[in-house]
Amino acid sequence: MTRLSSRRLPGDRAFYRMVLRIAVPVMVQNGITNFVSLLDNIMVGQVGTEPMSGVAIVNQLLFVYNLCIFGGLAGAGIFTAQFFGQGDMEGIRQTFRFKLWIGLGLTAAAAVILLTAGTPLIGLYLNESAEGGDLQSTLLYGQEYLRVMLLGLPPFMLAQVYASSLRECGETFLPMRAGITAVLVNLAGNALLIYGLLGFPRLGVTGAAIATVISRYVEMAIVVTWTHRHKKQNPWAVRLYRTLRIPAERAATFFSKGFPLLVNEALWSSGMAVLSQCYSMRGLSVVTAQNISSTISNLFNVVFLSMGTAIAIIIGQKLGANQLDEARETDRKLIIFSVLLSVGTALLLLAAAPFFPRFYQTTDEIRALATRLMMVNALFMPQAAFMNACYFTLRSGGKTWITFLFDSGCLWALSIPIAYVHSRTTAMRVEWMIVCVQLAEMTKCLLGYHLVRTGVWVRNIVASQEVSDHAE
Numbered sequence: 147m148t149r150l151s152s153r154r155l156p157g158d159r160a161f162y163r164m165v166l167r168i169a170v171p172v173m174v175q176n177g178i179t180n181f182v183s184l185l186d187n188i189m190v191g192q193v194g195t196e197p198m199s200g201v202a203i204v205n206q207l208l209f210v211y212n213l214c215i216f217g218g219l220a221g222a223g224i225f226t227a228q229f230f231g232q233g234d235m236e237g238i239r240q241t242f243r244f245k246l247w248i249g250l251g252l253t254a255a256a257a258v259i260l261l262t263a264g265t266p267l268i269g270l271y272l273n274e275s276a277e278g279g280d281l282q283s284t285l286l287y288g289q290e291y292l293r294v295m296l297l298g299l300p301p302f303m304l305a306q307v308y309a310s311s312l313r314e315c316g317e318t319f320l321p322m323r324a325g326i327t328a329v330l331v332n333l334a335g336n337a338l339l340i341y342g343l344l345g346f347p348r349l350g351v352t353g354a355a356i357a358t359v360i361s362r363y364v365e366m367a368i369v370v371t372w373t374h375r376h377k378k379q380n381p382w383a384v385r386l387y388r389t390l391r392i393p394a395e396r397a398a399t400f401f402s403k404g405f406p407l408l409v410n411e412a413l414w415s416s417g418m419a420v421l422s423q424c425y426s427m428r429g430l431s432v433v434t435a436q437n438i439s440s441t442i443s444n445l446f447n448v449v450f451l452s453m454g455t456a457i458a459i460i461i462g463q464k465l466g467a468n469q470l471d472e473a474r475e476t477d478r479k480l481i482i483f484s485v486l487l488s489v490g491t492a493l494l495l496l497a498a499a500p501f502f503p504r505f506y507q508t509t510d511e512i513r514a515l516a517t518r519l520m521m522v523n524a525l526f527m528p529q530a531a532f533m534n535a536c537y538f539t540l541r542s543g544g545k546t547w548i549t550f551l552f553d554s555g556c557l558w559a560l561s562i563p564i565a566y567v568h569s570r571t572t573a574m575r576v577e578w579m580i581v582c583v584q585l586a587e588m589t590k591c592l593l594g595y596h597l598v599r600t601g602v603w604v605r606n607i608v609a610s611q612e613v614s615d616h617a618e
Contacts, residue, residue, distance in 0.1 A: 161479060169456035171318040174326070176448040181329075187441045189336050190354050191506040195434055196280050197351045198508070200287030202437035203271045206422055207264070208295060210415040211256040215303055217411025218248040219310045221404015224541060226314040227459055231466025238382035240392050242311050244400045247390070248408070249303040257296055264292050271426045271433055284430065287351050294355035301359075301366040308369040314459060317379065320372050328365035332357050406550040407541065413554035417562055421583070424565040428576045435512045435576075439519035442502045446495040446524075450531035453484035454538040461542040470604050477542075481535040481598070488531035495524040518577045526584040529591060536594030543603030552597065556590040 191198040222241040229237035260267075268288040272281040309321040335357025342348030349356065373383050392400075426433050457480050464473035499520040503513035540549045561583045568579045597603070 161476075164460065165453075165456055165480065165483065168316070168318055168459055169452050171322040172313070172452040172455045173448055174322055176325075176452055177445065181445055185333060185336070187437065188505050189340050190351060191438075191508065193340065193350050195430075195508050195512070196283040197287045198437060198506075199430055199433045200268070200284045200289075201291050201351055201354065202433060203268050203284070204288045204292045204295065206271070206419050207260065207267055207292075210412070210419055211252070211260075211299065212302070213411040213415035214252050214256070214408065215249060215306055216310075217408045218252050218404065219245045219306060220411070220541065221407045222248070222400045223310050223314050223458075224403060224462060225400060226311055227462030227542070228466025230315045231463040235382045235384075237396075238311065238315065239386055240396055241400065242307065242382070242386060243390050243392050244397060244404075245307045245310070246304075247392075248404070249307050253299050253303045257299060260292060260296060265289060268292070270423050273427055273429060281430065291351045291355050294352055294359060298355075298359035298362040301362040305362065305366040305369055308366075308373055311382075312369065312373065312380070313455065314462070315380070315382070316459070316463075321369060324365045324368035324372075327368060328361040331364050332361035335360055406547045410550040410554045413550075414557055417554065417557040420562055421565050424562075424569040425576050425579065427569040431509070431512050431515065432576050434508060435515035435519060438503055438506055438508075438512070438516035439523065442498070442516075443495060443520055443523040446491045446498075447527070447530070449491045450484050450488040450527070450534055453480065453487065453531070454534045456480065457484070457535055457538040458542050461539060465543060465605065474601060474604055477539050477598070481532065481539070484535045485528050485531050488528045492524040492527035495527065496521060499524065515577070519580065522577055522580050522584070526587075529584065529587065533587070533590055533594055536591075536598050539598050540594075540603045543605045545597075545603045545605075548597060548602065552590065552593060556587065556593070560586045560589060 187198070187201075190201050222244045226238055226241045229235075229241065265285070268285055272284060305324070309324070312318075312321055336354055337343055338346040339349045339353025339357050340351075342353075347353075373380050374386075377384050422433075422436060425436060457477065460480065461473050461477050464470075464476060499517045502520075503516040506513065506516075537549060537553055540552060564583050564586055565579055568574050568582065574582075
């Protein structure tokens with residue numbers, strides 16, 4: 147009976163050791179980050195509904211920037227993982243420099259946009275409803291929070307450039323330790339600066355923003371310092387800044403693979419912001435309930451999201467080492483494992499949904515709505531896990547245009563029109579609007595299954611015939 151059960155599982159003990167060695171540190175880091183975000187959210191929520199809503203709206207806007215950074219780095223990251231599989235340190239240096247230039251450009255663009263258009267962007271989410279809510283106060287709190295958070299963009303970008311390169315080279319523990327330290331600093335800073343404990347000034351939402359910015363500088367300092375002090379473990383860091391130039395042919399190759407991912411993350415994150423704006427048409431109470439729901443749901447989503455990171459690293463390295471058949475079989479096991487894990491975490495979220503909103507200082511109606519939204523998230527979590535695994539599988543093989551059409555194409559062609567029409571032409575409750583959107587995404591699941599099964603992603607994109615060696 148035991149032998150029969152073990153055969154039903156996707157892989158042997160060596161497989162699980164390999165997966166968990168990469169996935170668990172990412173899960174721990176993301177889990178702690180999201181747990182502290184939850185505490186941060188609750189702390190701001192104690193100040194009032196309007197401050198919490200203002201912070202939530204700004205974080206939705208910053209989410210677009212964050213994902214643009216991830217997307218901008220991901221294209222070169224595909225090559226980093228495969229260069230590491232080949233043992234090409236100069237290739238890794240070149241991907242790092244490319245990431246740095248992309249990060250600088252995106253950060254400068256985000257700063258200009260948020261400085262000049264931040265107020266009207268926040269205003270898009272402020273809509274009257276029967277439940278009321280002080281929209282002007284919410285706007286002022288959002289502006290106050292945004293001004294400080296802009297100072298955290300540069301350290302966030304640089305920390306991601308280093309941490310992503312470390313992970314793609316198999317070093318997942320250091321980014322985890324840096325992330326844990328940063329969130330603890332953030333948590334302590336929140337307690338001191340939001341409420342004015344131990345003689346510190348009581349700054350409310352400004353204090354929350356200051357604590358977050360400080361924590362980002364701490365994380366950046368840790369990953370940068372460790373990388374350059376441990377050059378034996380990170381040989382690619384040797385002479386890393388000897389030049390910031392990248393051979394033109396390789397830069398063009400990185401860009402050709404990375405641009406679709408950047409566009410994808412920009413369109414996907416902005417699409418999620420548009421979805422949130424559609425839902426906000428039901429009033430400020432929905433903004434607050436969504437903030438509570440997403441913050442708590444993200445704490446559970448880290449399991450399948452971290453499995454996506456593991457898929458990208460493991461499959462990318464196998465493809466780079468030209469282990470194509472093994473990459474295909476390993477990917478099948480990883481996808482099954484990811485979905486199975488998501489079923490367990492979905493059940494935990496269903497059980498926790500009625501209790502977490504009670505920690506927020508808000509109305510009973512908002513707490514009840516947040517609970518229902520979390521239950522909807524739990525219901526569709528296995529579907530989200532499967533789509534996430536398909537996305538990272540396609541990305542690992544450099545099929546970035548297909549990834550773009552699969553991810554953002556489905557969002558803008560299916561989900562957003564459904565949400566937009568329902569929000570403007572019907573009186574449908576927001577939780578049922580979300581159900582309609584999620585049901586439409588089953589089409590995306592079928593497409594992902596087809597693309598992964600055909601094996602269009604099974605390619606070594608750093609083979610000598612595809613990318614010439616321009617080592618300096």
